[in-house]
Amino acid sequence: MADKPTPKVISSTEASNHFGSMIEEAAHGRSYFVVTRMGKARAVVLGLEQYRQMIEDLEIKREQNDPVFQAAIAEAKREYELGQTITLDELDDEFGFSEDDLASGS
Numbered sequence: 001m002a003d004k005p006t007p008k009v010i011s012s013t014e015a016s017n018h019f020g021s022m023i024e025e026a027a028h029g030r031s032y033f034v035v036t037r038m039g040k041a042r043a044v045v046l047g048l049e050q051y052r053q054m055i056e057d058l059e060i061k062r063e064q065n066d067p068v069f070q071a072a073i074a075e076a077k078r079e080y081e082l083g084q085t086i087t088l089d090e091l092d093d094e095f096g097f098s099e100d101d102l103a104s105g106s
Contacts, residue, residue, distance in 0.1 A: 005032050005050060012037045015045070026050075
């Protein structure tokens with residue numbers, strides 16, 4: 001998405017009356033909609049790509065705050081700096097994958 005989507009506040013009645021065009025606009029990343037009922041925000045409609053990006057951002061944030069994950073990253077960095085690395089071929093050998101397994105997706 002090149003441009004940041006525009007938030008639009010609409011009533012639930014308006015959302016119901018224009019649901020198809022609202023979905024298309026959200027799906028193309030042009031807008032997201034805050035749906036109100038009786039003057040209060042009740043729901044949000046956004047495109048699938050926006051939703052996926054939001055979930056990915058949340059997962060990244062969770063990992064950044066996870067001490068176990070951060071310890072594993074620190075350990076991997078130390079091993080890399082010490083030259084304790086292996087190639088993908090060596091990793092395949094270690095786990096017993098053959099070229100045939102990799103080609104067939106098994």
